[in-house]
Amino acid sequence: MLPAAVPFVVFVLWPLLHGLAMSFFDIRLAETEFIGLDNYRNLAADESFRYAIWNTCCFVVLVVPVVWLVSLGIAAVVFPLGRSAQSFFRFAFYVPVIAGSVCLAMVWMWILDDHHGLLNYLCNSLLGVNIDWLGRTDTALPSLAVVVISWSLGQPIIIFLAALSGIPPELHEAAAIDGAGPLRRFWYVTLPLLRSASLFVFVTQTLGVFQVFVVVLLLTVNGGPAHATRTVVYGMYETAFTPPYDFDYAAAQGTLLLVLLSMVAVVQFRWLGR
């Protein structure tokens, strides 16, 4: 127990609590001064932070339901195909998770490129339009959302496939005998039984999407254009690790992120929980 406890306390628990405490101070090289809620007051007036919160919420609203729906749909289509098809698709959709966000972000940077990108080539030849996906305020955030969705499907699909295999086939047979078609069976038999798996997917995806960072850092210029893709974690990174290195102000942003996350988690548990 002890070998785990020491790093847990030193590198996990302590920084977390220290972060909360830090947000109430003004930390400079020479002295540290208690400033109460000043950091939070500044945040309330900070326009770029408001953008960050709004964009982060947009990401969650765009990504999480789509990931849930698509992965559930894929699992439902793949499940009846038998074991080998299941493991093939499980593999196919988990490979992007393996590749990691940095590698994929670089490929997407190329695909979404204004002049040399694959996507614009397709758009050009099929629809005759050329869109600067990452350079326009109205398309930048949805483009990033699609990128995030493309590598988020692997884990939910595995979870849904495992949950589907836990449903006794007798239930479906009984419903079929009672005259329920496949869609009705899915809606009234399968879906309610996948409730806890769905809850898990919703909660983990929400937690993940709230931390969107890599795509913003690598695919956009400082969360641009015009703050359109700035997220909370990106804002934290920028505040603390680029000049003027304002650590306590970033810690206050982190604390607010924590509060926001807890609220969302509670709502999700209430809504979907037993």
Place this chain on the structure above:
Amino acid sequence: MANRWTFWIAWTLLGVAAIMALAPLYWMISGSFKLQQDAMQMPPEWFPKHPTLENYRKLFTAGDLWSGHRPALRWLANSLIVALCISISAVTTSALAGYALAKKRFRGRLFVFWAVVTTMMLPRQVALMPLYLLIVQLDWVDSYAGLIAPYLCFPFGIFLMRQFMEQIPDELISAARIDGATEWHVFWYIVLPMAKPALGAVAIFSFMGAWNEYLWQLIVTNRPEMYTLPVGVSKLVSTLTSFDLGLAMAGATVAFLPMLAVFVMFQRYFVKGISVGALKG
């Protein structure tokens, strides 16, 4: 009728999703064999017409990127060292803590368990600044210690281990006790062998987490010699004056292939770990 429609919609969905998931990887790997002018070409070359290893040569030989020696090889080694250390440590600490939480009765057990679950759910980024200050105070910036220390303990691993070890029957452990087994014997010869699938899952997930970690490694390394693969590869893009597509794709491919090999070898542990975590949680 309705049946046929759902069938087609479902298959279209599956096809589009599969393309979205896999096409970027194809584009990455094929792109790594293209020179800059071929990569920029419109219409794009679906298959590299003049495949070349030039990008890999640039990546792995000295002088072209930095004056340092063979940067990509060093990054690969850094990533391997960091991921292996984190994985070994995560397995050790998770097994011990998971065993204590599952089978030992002590005061505050429930509290400790909830502390673990809570930190598992919380994003690490919230603690980023204090963690960084701590590492600065320890003078561990640009060192393996700084890259590894924050991940010595893996809350998800502890959780997984506890869930798994709870299912080992108590009778087995008390029977061994009666036969005179020491605490250590019980743990080593009875509990650990039975928890093998969970051990595999923890090893794999901590390895993958460390291999694909980005934000922390970005912050804690300043010298190119200490970069890990994701950091180094991303800096290829931001520091080179003109964005060399082929080179970036080659870097990404080098970062991807080792992890793919690990995944192919240990696939069943991945599946097991994910479903245990979800369905028992």
